[in-house]
Amino acid sequence: MPGTIIPVLDIEKTHVIIQNMKVSEIGEFGLINRLTAIIAKRQVTNSASNKLEIGIGDDAAVWRNADRLALTTTDCLVQDVHFKLEDTSWYALGWKALAINLSDIAAMGGIAEYALITLGLPPNCDVGDIEELYRGLLDLAQHHNVVLAGGNISTSATLFIDVALTGSAGTQLLKRNNAKTGDLIAITGYPGMAAAGLRLISGDNTPCIADAPMRQAFWQPNPRLKEGSAILSAGAHAAIDISDGLIADMKHICYASKVSADINLSKLPIHPTLKEFFGTEALHLALGGGEDYELLFTAESSVMSRIIDNISIPVNVIGTIEPPSKHIVRLLNSDRSEYKPSITGWDHFAK
Amino acid sequence: MPGTIIPVLDIEKTHVIIQNMKVSEIGEFGLINRLTAIIAKRQVTNSASNKLEIGIGDDAAVWRNADRLALTTTDCLVQDVHFKLEDTSWYALGWKALAINLSDIAAMGGIAEYALITLGLPPNCDVGDIEELYRGLLDLAQHHNVVLAGGNISTSATLFIDVALTGSAGTQLLKRNNAKTGDLIAITGYPGMAAAGLRLISGDNTPCIADAPMRQAFWQPNPRLKEGSAILSAGAHAAIDISDGLIADMKHICYASKVSADINLSKLPIHPTLKEFFGTEALHLALGGGEDYELLFTAESSVMSRIIDNISIPVNVIGTIEPPSKHIVRLLNSDRSEYKPSITGWDHFAK
Numbered sequence: 001m002p003g004t005i006i007p008v009l010d011i012e013k014t015h016v017i018i019q020n021m022k023v024s025e026i027g028e029f030g031l032i033n034r035l036t037a038i039i040a041k042r043q044v045t046n047s048a049s050n051k052l053e054i055g056i057g058d059d060a061a062v063w064r065n066a067d068r069l070a071l072t073t074t075d076c077l078v079q080d081v082h083f084k085l086e087d088t089s090w091y092a093l094g095w096k097a098l099a100i101n102l103s104d105i106a107a108m109g110g111i112a113e114y115a116l117i118t119l120g121l122p123p124n125c126d127v128g129d130i131e132e133l134y135r136g137l138l139d140l141a142q143h144h145n146v147v148l149a150g151g152n153i154s155t156s157a158t159l160f161i162d163v164a165l166t167g168s169a170g171t172q173l174l175k176r177n178n179a180k181t182g183d184l185i186a187i188t189g190y191p192g193m194a195a196a197g198l199r200l201i202s203g204d205n206t207p208c209i210a211d212a213p214m215r216q217a218f219w220q221p222n223p224r225l226k227e228g229s230a231i232l233s234a235g236a237h238a239a240i241d242i243s244d245g246l247i248a249d250m251k252h253i254c255y256a257s258k259v260s261a262d263i264n265l266s267k268l269p270i271h272p273t274l275k276e277f278f279g280t281e282a283l284h285l286a287l288g289g290g291e292d293y294e295l296l297f298t299a300e301s302s303v304m305s306r307i308i309d310n311i312s313i314p315v316n317v318i319g320t321i322e323p324p325s326k327h328i329v330r331l332l333n334s335d336r337s338e339y340k341p342s343i344t345g346w347d348h349f350a351k
Numbered sequence: 352m353p354g355t356i357i358p359v360l361d362i363e364k365t366h367v368i369i370q371n372m373k374v375s376e377i378g379e380f381g382l383i384n385r386l387t388a389i390i391a392k393r394q395v396t397n398s399a400s401n402k403l404e405i406g407i408g409d410d411a412a413v414w415r416n417a418d419r420l421a422l423t424t425t426d427c428l429v430q431d432v433h434f435k436l437e438d439t440s441w442y443a444l445g446w447k448a449l450a451i452n453l454s455d456i457a458a459m460g461g462i463a464e465y466a467l468i469t470l471g472l473p474p475n476c477d478v479g480d481i482e483e484l485y486r487g488l489l490d491l492a493q494h495h496n497v498v499l500a501g502g503n504i505s506t507s508a509t510l511f512i513d514v515a516l517t518g519s520a521g522t523q524l525l526k527r528n529n530a531k532t533g534d535l536i537a538i539t540g541y542p543g544m545a546a547a548g549l550r551l552i553s554g555d556n557t558p559c560i561a562d563a564p565m566r567q568a569f570w571q572p573n574p575r576l577k578e579g580s581a582i583l584s585a586g587a588h589a590a591i592d593i594s595d596g597l598i599a600d601m602k603h604i605c606y607a608s609k610v611s612a613d614i615n616l617s618k619l620p621i622h623p624t625l626k627e628f629f630g631t632e633a634l635h636l637a638l639g640g641g642e643d644y645e646l647l648f649t650a651e652s653s654v655m656s657r658i659i660d661n662i663s664i665p666v667n668v669i670g671t672i673e674p675p676s677k678h679i680v681r682l683l684n685s686d687r688s689e690y691k692p693s694i695t696g697w698d699h700f701a702k
Contacts, residue, residue: 065419070421113399121374150406154429
């Protein structure tokens with residue numbers, strides 16, 4: 001996801017206070033806020049900037065071409081941050097590196113088109129492993145009709161795979177900042193599965209058939225491109241993928257749209273396997289676990305019914321968009337009492 | 352530069368022979384050849400692939416939009432490969448990360464438009480340093496009217512900066528594969544300056560005013576966008592930037608265009624500072640040194656005269672395009688005897 005922004009009221013003031021701080025102390029979103037402020041002051045004004053529809057702050061950057069909107073996103077997998085080589089197959093690495101980018105295009109309702117792949121490779125990598133990585137990439141690319149159009153290879157002590165992906169859309173897009181009070185909130189699939197998969201992969205558990213859906217959700221997520229298109233064309237208001245975790249990404253929509261959200265925990269779809277393996281912890285994984293590439297979206301009630309009818313994977317209405325409020329996202333038990341979780345989302349640099 | 356290709360006649364055969372090899376053993380171009388072969392077999396056929404004008408194998412990927420050609424390139428700087436933190440300023444890092452991408456658009460005669468920045472940052476990075484990096488990026492972006500449209504930040508043990516840059520052009524582009532027998536070969540600026548700069552930076556020399564142009568060529572290269580546009584609109588046939596080194600990039604043009612090249616060493620522009628600091632070695636640096644972002648291009652004689660008149664920086668004719676030949680690139684002394692250098696170019700993985 002390129003540059004998620006959480007608004008900060010007084011960037012300049014913040015700027016002075018946190019001079020000489022480490023990136024780890026202000027976190028990913030804190031750093032993005034500061035850089036966004038610097039960029040905003042220095043942005044050029046020309047025909048390109050006039051055509052820019054969405055810059056930093058949504059799933060992809062968007063500008064107008066003559067006939068369509070152009071979307072571009074970039075996202076990477078870094079060794080020992082997003083994966084450990086001993087826990088993954090090279091095929092899965094290639095698949096996931098493309099999947100996380102496809103998901104950004106899906107979250108805007110766009111069509112994915114061209115991918116450029118940057119590989120940072122330790123020189124002792126096996127050529128066969130890199131080819132396997134490309135097989136994973138190509139299998140997913142083929143499935144979603146994406147053309148591998150170029151890239152770049154460098155040595156690097158830390159293995160990384162960075163993908164730049166372009167796409168297009170007509171005149172309309174799903175954005176984060178368009179949720180309306182009264183909208184229903186829905187989610188595709190089952191949140192928390194990837195976080196559960198990561199927990200299993202990082203632990204000492206021997207893989208088994210029963211836990212495969214969770215490991216698969218982590219390593220080979222299915223970006224929801226078809227569903228994103230259907231959600232857009234039905235007339236939904238806002239969407240995001242839940243790569244930062246359900247609550248964190250719900251907050252991104254709320255901040256950007258200047259609304260709040262009520263989530264009914266009893267409506268939250270918990271996959272039976274998640275419940276079986278993680279018991280009472282399943283709810284925490286579903287709410288806070290990142291790296292899921294399901295879509296979270298909002299739409300009027302009548303539109304929501306059409307969407308649910310038209311999408312073949314499970315879609316569950318889990319709450320409502322409410323007027324702006326201090327609490328931003330409120331989690332409600334079935335008796336409408338408030339539930340306060342401890343985990344809320346994923347930040348690369350937060351301690 | 353995305354995926355430079357040196358044609359290999361029998362990829363399949365090569366494939367069998369080098370199974371279980373390390374990336375360092377086949378080198379950057381060997382790996383790219385193999386991946387290109389795998390990708391070619393699996394490429395999708397759809398409206399996006401039909402619009403693809405240039406895929407892997409030139410400076411940028413190119414596809415047709417309704418009214419213009421769209422260009423996209425990606426290139427990165429990796430710690431301890433392209434830079435050492437103790438030898439650089441953060442400002443220069445940001446500048447150079449964008450410059451190397453701008454140069455790919457320049458080499459095709461395109462107009463640069465939108466940049467997406469991926470940062471892989473060790474958590475102990477200073478926030479102020481990252482902001483300084485962005486100041487370098489923004490100064491160069493502003494100079495070339497480029498809009499910073501998004502990006503992505505991750506932790507990484509190895510610092511890296513990856514830029515994805517888009518641009519556009521009318522219906523024509525400068526390509527590598529269009530040099531014609533009889534063309535004159537010319538170069539902008541002075542080759543070897545960046546390699547000399549790197550030598551000074553890596554050594555124990557105290558920086559001085561006299562060696563500044565070489566250090567500057569390494570850390571703050573000026574991508575030749577204006578010159579690329581002028582070269583294209585005058586009607587030149589082929590162009591490339593010399594980021595891999597003059598001879599290596601001349602070979603890229605020759606392979607792609609199925610021609611050979613004669614370079615007259617007496618015509619090679621050697622910067623006085625380069626000669627002063629490196630004596631007889633200056634020639635080797637000019638021929639083999641990488642990381643220069645000057646343009647090497649070919650054009651008919653009458654076109655070449657127009658180009659030289661219209662470009663304000665030095666342009667020197669250094670040779671001629673000849674019919675296909677075994678020697679590919681021939682270096683000629685002033686008496687037309689052949690000169691054989693030991694260094695020919697830059698390969699990330701070659702030992």
